[in-house]
Amino acid sequence: MNKRADILITTREVTAALGGTKAVASLTGRKYSAAANWVQDRNPQFPANTYVVISDALAAIGKSAPASLWGMSEGVGQP
Secondary structure, eight states: OOHHHHBOOSHHHHHHHTTOHHHHHHHHTOOHHHHHHHHHSSSOOOOGGGHHHHHHHHHHTTOBOOGGGGTOOOOTTOO
């Protein structure tokens, strides 16, 4: 299995892997227009409070995404 293919690096890739904008809106309890903005913005990011639900949904299909897609640090170098 190619591990790189399991790591999604854009909000567009994450959204597509989870079934599209409508599916992500439903998953996160947001309006379609809000979820669409997460893909179309100039600097697309998911809201931080969607990290757990989206990460769990990705894990269920064998995928992952960096925390930076939610505007968070990976914590590299932290004890």
